[in-house]
Structure formats: C-alpha cells, structure tokens
Amino acid sequence: MPEAGVSRTLALAWGLAAAPQRGPKRELTLERVVEAAIAIADAEGLAAVTMQRVAQTFEFSTMALYRYVATKDELHHLMLDAAMGGAFFAVETTGDWREELGSFVRQLVVGYRRHPWTLDIQLVPDIHMMPGQIRAAEQGLRVMRELPLGPDAKLGVLSLLAAFARGQATVEREVLAGAATPPGTRALIEEAVTPAQFPQVAALVRSGVYFGDPASDAGSPGAGSAAAADPVDDADEMLEFATQVLVSGLSAILSQMPEAPDAAAPPAPDPTPPEAYEAAEAELREHIELRKRTQRRVRELEREETALVRARDRAKEFAKAYAKRSRAQG
The missing domain is CATH 1.10.10.60 (Homeodomain-like)
Known part of the structure; x- marks a missing residue:
C-alpha cells in the first residue's frame, strides 16, 4: 500500500x-x-x-x-x-548547450507528434512526479548543468520549454486537422481587417500568410515555393525558428551575467554508453528489489493485522461470555 x-x-x-x-x-x-x-x-x-x-x-x-x-x-x-516520459529519446552530447537544448525541445515535440492523444489528457500535479517525467526532466537539466543559473531558474527554463513544446504540438495538430479557409470566410476577413485599423495583421491577411499560405518573402520563416505549403514541412520550419528564438533569448540573458556560458569551464564529460547502461541497469535492479521488499513487507503487515483483528474479536467474545456468566451467577 x-x-x-x-x-x-x-x-x-x-x-x-x-x-x-x-x-x-x-x-x-x-x-x-x-x-x-x-x-x-x-x-x-x-x-x-x-x-x-x-x-x-x-x-x-x-x-x-x-x-x-x-x-x-x-x-x-x-x-x-x-x-x-523521456525514455524514448536521449539528447546527444555535442558540447554546445544551445544545440543540445534545441534538440531537447524538438524531441519533446516529436513525442507529441507520435502520440497526439497525449494532448487530450488534462495535466495534474502528480504527472510531474512520475518516473517518465523525472527522466525527461533529467535530460533537460543535464543539458543546462554548466549554465550559470540557480536551481529555480533552471526549473523555470525547463517549464518554459515543456510548455512551448506542448503548445507547439497543439497548434500543429489543429492546423493539420483543419481544412483550408473557406473562400467566403477569407473574403470576409480581407474586407473587415483594414490597414487603417490593423496595419500589421492586414499585411499578413493580404499576403495570405494569415490563412496558412506559404510566405512570399524569402526572408520569412516558411518562405519558398508552393511545395513549402505542405503543413508538415511548414510546421518543421516554424518549430526550428521558434526553437532558435527561445535558445537565442536564453543565450542573450546569460551573456549579461557575470559568467557567460561561453566563458564557463568545459562541461564535465558524460559517462560512456556502456557506463551509462551499467548504471541504469544497476539502478533498475535496486528499484525492483526495493519494490519486492516493500510488497513482501506489506503482505506481512496485512497478515499480522488480520491475526490481530481475529485475536481482538476472540477476546471480545470471551469478555462478553464472561460478563454474561457473571451476571447469571450474581
């Protein structure tokens, strides 16, 4: 129990x-x-x-x-x-925390793409305490192990990346599941969203980007030929762009700190794959043995409790019988 x-x-x-x-x-x-x-x-x-x-x-x-x-x-x-839960991926060690952090985010999004139904499950506090989520957190924190951030800040970055990955995957699913904007709806928005009222949005509406059309500006994320209109390709491009924004933003913040990541000491070498496997195998065996011992002890306590209940019941019946005989004799 x-x-x-x-x-x-x-x-x-x-x-x-x-x-x-x-x-x-x-x-x-x-x-x-x-x-x-x-x-x-x-x-x-x-x-x-x-x-x-x-x-x-x-x-x-x-x-x-x-x-x-x-x-x-x-x-x-x-x-x-x-x-x-992080068992499905492993962030490759490159020596560049930016690359590793970007890989961490991309693999989270890939996990949601493989299992889109996970986005339909409401998150509860216990989710973050479950073993798979702990393994995923370990991956992200390992990437940030040499950054000049305190524990609270690292957890904050981890939460930001996890929220971004879930949000990105949610938007992708909605876009891929949705049909093209109906011509009538498109015409209505083009007429209602005027440059006078919404100068920034109107430009996107006129170009078609607001409706999911490929960008015509070669400098924009997702720009290219008509082939770039493939929702999957476009989602990959936007994911890459957004990930770069997040990582670059974190890098800019760190550069303002006394010890920027570039000036930090080289990260400690990760264990080799055989060493990591042996450590994981040993930890698993220890965990399994602990579970077995715990379950055996639980069963022992249940048997002891049952015996105590029976002894209590027998004593109770004996006390009742004794009291009854005492009243009869008196």
Missing part, C-alpha cells in the same frame, strides 16, 4: 503499489495494460481507450482489468507518462 498522502497512480507508476493477489496476474501486468492502451490510442485516439476495450485485448473481463487500474483517468495518466 502507498504511504499516506501518496496517490495510487503515483505509487503504481513507481512500482510501489502491491500487485493484485487475485486474477490473471501471471498473464497480465500493469506494463502490458498500459502498452495495450497506448496502442489503441495511437491507432484510434484517446476516446477509443475504454476499460472494456483494453480488457478485450487480453480476452479478460473488464473487472479483471480493474485489479490493475482503478479508473480510466488513472490509466490515462500512466499512458501519458509512459508515452512522453
């Missing part, structure tokens, strides 16, 4: 919730349940993920699935952590 104040979802995510003592536990695991739910969401969207549908994947009853996840919201949050 999770500690007081720890949600069941968080305990499940970290492997600290006791495994079910009944049901098809040998054939089914929480990890397989989450993987099956992700596969359904990838193919058909989040709305298709129901407890009944996931249970049917394993030819089990819906009630059997409830032994592993208590609610659909709980399942959704476990899916989000597994799909977007």
